[in-house]
Amino acid sequence: MTSRTTEQAEQPPEPAAERPGEELRFRPPSLTALEKHPVTTRAMAGRLPQLVCRSLALAWKVDRTAVVALVVCQALSGFFEAFGLLATTGTITALISSGHITDRLRDALPSIVVLAGAAGLRALLGIAVGNISSRLSPRISREAETQMLDAAINAELAAYDNPGFNDKWDAADRGAEVARDLITESQQLMACLSSLIAAAGVVTVLHPALLPLLLLAALPQGIAGMKAARVQYETSRAISADRRTLGLLRWYMVDKDIADQLRSGTMAEFLLKRYRAIGARVDAATDKAVHRGARYAVLGALAGGVASGLVWASLALLLGAGQMSVASAGTAVFALRTVGASLQGMVGYGTRLFRTGLYLDDWAEFIEEAGGHRMRRGALVPAAPRVIRAEGLTYAYPESDAPALDEVTLEVRRGEVLALVGENGSGKTTLSKLLTGLYLPTKGMVTWDGVGVAELDPQAMWRHTAVVPQDYAHWPLSARDNITLGQPHGGDERVREAAVHSGAHEVVDGLRSGLDTLLARQWWGGVELSGGQWQRIALARAFHRPAGLLVMDEPTSALDARAEHRIFAGLRRMAEDRAVVLVTHRLANVAVADRIVVLERGRVIQQGTFAELTGCPGLFRELWELQNDRGVPGNEHGVPENDRGVPAPREAAP
Numbered sequence: 001m002t003s004r005t006t007e008q009a010e011q012p013p014e015p016a017a018e019r020p021g022e023e024l025r026f027r028p029p030s031l032t033a034l035e036k037h038p039v040t041t042r043a044m045a046g047r048l049p050q051l052v053c054r055s056l057a058l059a060w061k062v063d064r065t066a067v068v069a070l071v072v073c074q075a076l077s078g079f080f081e082a083f084g085l086l087a088t089t090g091t092i093t094a095l096i097s098s099g100h101i102t103d104r105l106r107d108a109l110p111s112i113v114v115l116a117g118a119a120g121l122r123a124l125l126g127i128a129v130g131n132i133s134s135r136l137s138p139r140i141s142r143e144a145e146t147q148m149l150d151a152a153i154n155a156e157l158a159a160y161d162n163p164g165f166n167d168k169w170d171a172a173d174r175g176a177e178v179a180r181d182l183i184t185e186s187q188q189l190m191a192c193l194s195s196l197i198a199a200a201g202v203v204t205v206l207h208p209a210l211l212p213l214l215l216l217a218a219l220p221q222g223i224a225g226m227k228a229a230r231v232q233y234e235t236s237r238a239i240s241a242d243r244r245t246l247g248l249l250r251w252y253m254v255d256k257d258i259a260d261q262l263r264s265g266t267m268a269e270f271l272l273k274r275y276r277a278i279g280a281r282v283d284a285a286t287d288k289a290v291h292r293g294a295r296y297a298v299l300g301a302l303a304g305g306v307a308s309g310l311v312w313a314s315l316a317l318l319l320g321a322g323q324m325s326v327a328s329a330g331t332a333v334f335a336l337r338t339v340g341a342s343l344q345g346m347v348g349y350g351t352r353l354f355r356t357g358l359y360l361d362d363w364a365e366f367i368e369e370a371g372g373h374r375m376r377r378g379a380l381v382p383a384a385p386r387v388i389r390a391e392g393l394t395y396a397y398p399e400s401d402a403p404a405l406d407e408v409t410l411e412v413r414r415g416e417v418l419a420l421v422g423e424n425g426s427g428k429t430t431l432s433k434l435l436t437g438l439y440l441p442t443k444g445m446v447t448w449d450g451v452g453v454a455e456l457d458p459q460a461m462w463r464h465t466a467v468v469p470q471d472y473a474h475w476p477l478s479a480r481d482n483i484t485l486g487q488p489h490g491g492d493e494r495v496r497e498a499a500v501h502s503g504a505h506e507v508v509d510g511l512r513s514g515l516d517t518l519l520a521r522q523w524w525g526g527v528e529l530s531g532g533q534w535q536r537i538a539l540a541r542a543f544h545r546p547a548g549l550l551v552m553d554e555p556t557s558a559l560d561a562r563a564e565h566r567i568f569a570g571l572r573r574m575a576e577d578r579a580v581v582l583v584t585h586r587l588a589n590v591a592v593a594d595r596i597v598v599l600e601r602g603r604v605i606q607q608g609t610f611a612e613l614t615g616c617p618g619l620f621r622e623l624w625e626l627q628n629d630r631g632v633p634g635n636e637h638g639v640p641e642n643d644r645g646v647p648a649p650r651e652a653a654p
């Protein structure tokens, strides 16, 4: 320290806002889609049919009739295109032949009728195709979203602790969003293709040299289009982490639950500054991509212009050399324009479809990834458990250095209250999640009546569990649904019973429509509850479940003394027909437990009754003494004692 110069010492510290905010950074996205499908002509040519099939397959799931109608309409449209073009030759031949103009027009009339009829029918088919794809597009996106949701909700809970999981969800979400473009772009590509086949057939009939020349002319723009598509995709992926951060910041700035802290902490300016800085970074990256894309477009257009000039010059030469009649040349002009437009369309829609395909790969990758975490457990349907046992239980979170739980062995039986105690981060919540089968052990076992939880059907197992987590959900539903979780049994009587046990009846009785009241002020103009009132509802929902295992993690952290007393006084009755696991830091409350397990850094260091643990030296007694060391006048423990030296909650009147 003495080596620091005065100048160094006086330098103001770097302002925190200028440093990159690690907590607001997401992992840089991987460009695996690009690695799998590099943007080259060959890759694109191989990929497009695959993508068209994929879009049709997704559409097939949504509406089979519409897919059949779409394909038939496209085929008919191509057929009428060729028909119309061939009729052009007849029209021109009749018009340029010798004779009176009235005779020539009469001769041309049948071809003109065919031409007009074909154009009219094509227009009608175009409208039909547009209609069908507009109907299909949003449904395809929804189908893609549904598949994502299905993958996510059926993934193991541990998947969410994987740092890449949320990133992939985000990229996949964009994939599902753009999936709606898949059918439109595919059908546009198919329309161009059918028109190209029709016109190319006609051009080849007129002169075989014209078609290869035309294909060559379309190449430069095709390459430019692909390069621009790559730049756009890369940029979009590169800024996706920043876009997520912006979304998060927006949410933090308007979220009702922290709006008061934003104001009282005068955070708005700081967050807005960050928002603007990240927004500027996104804008700069977008500008760069737009400029690069424009450069490619200009180069492509220049090369395409030169190539088109060559095609037209060839046509003039053929005409001049007498290798083609004037009528055929006239038809060739129409056909060439059609081929040119179709090729351009194919390149344009093809590159767009390719880009959509890259996003869709992200979507598919997530489904695959979530599929990798898909719950693959047994199918045994358990009864309400009588004994839940952890044996040599070890659990490590993904990418963490030390296990959160290390060789834990304990059991809890029906009719018992087991309390888990320990300092912050000692592994209590993790252990409760393993006992309920939300996580599967890294090593060791959790068994329900002797059967490993991995062998049990998870849904059937969770029907026997009721959990009051530290952060319980404030479901934007009615009070009744908030208690029954949409799974009523025994009618309102059971709801009322659970509410009385938790003290939520006092909350419900004060609501304007009782159990029917919506508890979602910010969304639907419903009623908002206080923190403690919400906790009473969360407790009622756990008491309402006919569960054999009840886990309560800090269940009374927001309750007033009377409400808290009611919960602990009624806990023994609760435990009569179920096993109860209680996690709490308020050690006076664990006196109701039959056994207390003390955890330290993921290991069990003490076990016993309240009297045993307070009666001998160790972490529990130390924490207990600290909790009572407030200088409050009274007895040694600061609470009334019964004859076991245990603070005794009295049975409360409901």
Ligand SMILES: Nc1ncnc2c1ncn2[C@@H]1O[C@H](COP(=O)(O)OP(=O)(O)OP(=O)(O)O)[C@@H](O)[C@H]1O
Pocket: 161, 397, 398, 400, 404, 422, 423, 424, 425, 426, 427, 428, 429, 430, 431
């Ligand atoms: N989702 C997670 N991903 C990675 N590590 C986690 C995760 N959740 C918890 N941990 C880590 O696991 C350890 C145990 O956490 P746990 O939440 O089980 O502790 P706890 O005893 O319930 O703490 P508290 O008393 O603060 O609620 C901690 O070191 C924590 O950092």
